[in-house]
Each structure stands twice: as structure tokens, then as C-alpha cells.
Amino acid sequence: MPELPEIEALAAFLRERAVRRVVVRSDVAAFSAVKTFDPPLTAINGLTVTGAGRYGKFLDLEIDGLHLITHLSRGGWLQWREKLSPVPPKPGRGPLAFRLHLAPAEDDPDDATAGFDLTEAGTQKRLAVYLVRDPMDVPGIARLGPDAMRVSLDEFAEVLGGQRGQLKGVLTTQSVIGGIGNAYSDEILHAARLSPFAIAARLSPDQVGTLYQAMRDTLTDAVQRSVGQKAATLKSEKRSGLAVHARTGLPCPVCGDTVREVSFADKSLQYCPTCQTGGKNLADRRLSRLVK
Numbered sequence: 001m002p003e004l005p006e007i008e009a010l011a012a013f014l015r016e017r018a019v020r021r022v023v024v025r026s027d028v029a030a031f032s033a034v035k036t037f038d039p040p041l042t043a044i045n046g047l048t049v050t051g052a053g054r055y056g057k058f059l060d061l062e063i064d065g066l067h068l069i070t071h072l073s074r075g076g077w078l079q080w081r082e083k084l085s086p087v088p089p090k091p092g093r094g095p096l097a098f099r100l101h102l103a104p105a106e107d108d109p110d111d112a113t114a115g116f117d118l119t120e121a122g123t124q125k126r127l128a129v130y131l132v133r134d135p136m137d138v139p140g141i142a143r144l145g146p147d148a149m150r151v152s153l154d155e156f157a158e159v160l161g162g163q164r165g166q167l168k169g170v171l172t173t174q175s176v177i178g179g180i181g182n183a184y185s186d187e188i189l190h191a192a193r194l195s196p197f198a199i200a201a202r203l204s205p206d207q208v209g210t211l212y213q214a215m216r217d218t219l220t221d222a223v224q225r226s227v228g229q230k231a232a233t234l235k236s237e238k239r240s241g242l243a244v245h246a247r248t249g250l251p252c253p254v255c256g257d258t259v260r261e262v263s264f265a266d267k268s269l270q271y272c273p274t275c276q277t278g279g280k281n282l283a284d285r286r287l288s289r290l291v292k
């Protein structure tokens with residue numbers, strides 16, 4: 001699942017490649033992905049792309065005062081195309097959800113027609129596209145907590161102080177802190193040497209400071225590695241930088257202990273017992289529920 005660093009990198013990529021180009025048209029291949037109808041998608045045809053940015057894990061393409069906003073969700077991705085077929089795709093088949101055709105930039109006569117595909121792997125179709133006049137018209141953006149890359153230490157301490165849940169859940173709840181998902185929350189907790197099951201509101205001021213620094217360092221490092229990567233190589237760049245996430249059974253790069261996993265109904269978390277839980281194995285909740 002793309003998180004803050006990958007979305008930041010996609011926004012940087014679009015600033016370089018899409019800005020100044022004129023929208024030719026959009027093709028919708030998965031009608032369920034489009035969440036808004038006013039303004040209609042045809043409203044962007046003929047308008048110039050003016051910017052690209054990020055709200056939490058939402059990608060924002062600014063088109064002359066309108067915002068084409070995408071939430072890639074779990075299996076979604078953006079694929080830049082130097083050449084796009086002018087033939088509209090057949091709806092409802094394959095991973096393609098949405099396609100944007102962009103004309104060459106006016107001041108760059110060598111440019112060809114290009115654009116991007118929004119695709120979604122798997123059977124759960126949750127990729128979402130919104131065309132709005134104000135990003136705050138997207139409910140998921142209006143609900144976002146402070147951004148993980150912009151929150152101050154004081155604000156972060158205040159936010160955590162009000163949360164009685166476990167750190168893993170708190171860090172990944174977008175209305176609490178925006179931008180962090182399953183992978184980077186594992187990485188941040190590992191860097192902070194904190195248990196994913198520690199209760200947020202019970203952290204000492206020192207632990208909050210350590211967690212804050214780990215969050216900033218982990219995300220800054222990931223953004224630096226991701227920005228400048230082509231959209232196509234972002235996923236492997238993300239994988240190569242991970243210490244514990246998706247590394248069950250492999251050695252922890254810090255202490256050499258074996259990375260462990262806790263499974264939930266539809267996801268899992270990874271952690272290092274020596275670094276994070278005083279050597280203790282955390283209960284597998286799915287298993288312990290069966291045993292009871």
C-alpha cells in the first residue's frame with residue numbers, strides 16, 4: 001500500500017511530468033472508483049495541470065483551480081505512460097480503473113501526448129478518484145489529523161496523550177495522524193524501540209520524543225529515497241529500505257534477532273522482540289482467539 005513517502009514521490013514525479021500539460025480527457029474503466037459527480041469529469045478537459053501535492057495518503061493533481069484527487073488504497077498504483085492508446089478502454093476488465101490523457105506541454109514542442117493509468121490489483125476494489133473544487137470536499141481529507149511530516153513535537157505529544165489505543169493502531173489511524181500505513185508504522189516503532197501494543201497515552205515524555213524523532217527520520221529517509229524514482233521503481237525502492245515490515249523470519253538488521261509477526265484478520269504486523277518488546281513474543285491474536 002502506498003504511504004506518505006510514495007505519494008510524496010508520485011506528487012514530485014507529476015510536478016515534473018504533468019504540470020503545464022493540458023488535459024485531453026479522462027477514461028473511466030471502473031465506474032465505482034469515481035466518487036464525485038459535480039463538477040463532472042469532463043470539466044477538466046482543455047484545462048492545464050498547474051500542480052501536484054499530497055494530503056495524508058491522498059494524491060492531489062491541481063488542474064486550473066480544480067483538484068483531481070486519488071486515494072490508491074491497498075492495491076492501487078499510478079503508472080505513467082509516455083504513449084496512451086486513443087481507444088477508450090473497455091470498462092470493468094482488468095486492473096485499469098482510470099486513465100488521464102495529457103497533451104504535450106505548449107512550450108515544449110518535442111513532448112508527445114502522455115498521461116497516466118490508475119490501476120488496482122486484487123479483488124477488493126477500493127481505489128477512489130474525486131474531482132472537487134476544494135480538497136476539503138473529500139471526506140477522508142477533511143477528517144485527516146495533523147500530517148506526520150508537518151506535525152510539531154508538542155502537537156504530536158498532545159495527539160498521543162488523547163489516545164488510549166495501541167501504538168500500531170493509533171499511528172495508522174488517518175484521523176489521528178495523516179500519512180502512515182501498515183509498513184511505515186512497523187518501521188517507525190522498530191526505530192523507536194517501542195512495542196506495537198504499547199498504549200499511546202501511557203508513553204513517557206521521553207518515549208514520545210523518541211517516537212516523534214523515529215517517525216520523522218523514517219519518513220524523511222523514505223521520502224529522500226523515493227523522490228526522483230520513477231513511478232515504476234518506487235515499490236522496489238520501498239521494499240529495499242525496510243527493517244522489519246514484511247520480513248517475518250529474517251534477521252533484524254539492528255540486533256540479529258528473528259523478526260516476528262502478529263496476524264490479524266486481514267493484515268499482519270512485524271516487529272523485533274529484542275529491539276521492541278524486551279525479548280517477549282507478542283500473542284498472535286488470531287491464534288489466541290482460537291485457543292480460548
Ligand SMILES: [Zn+2]
Pocket residue numbers: 252253254255256257272273274275276
Ligand atoms: Zn532487533
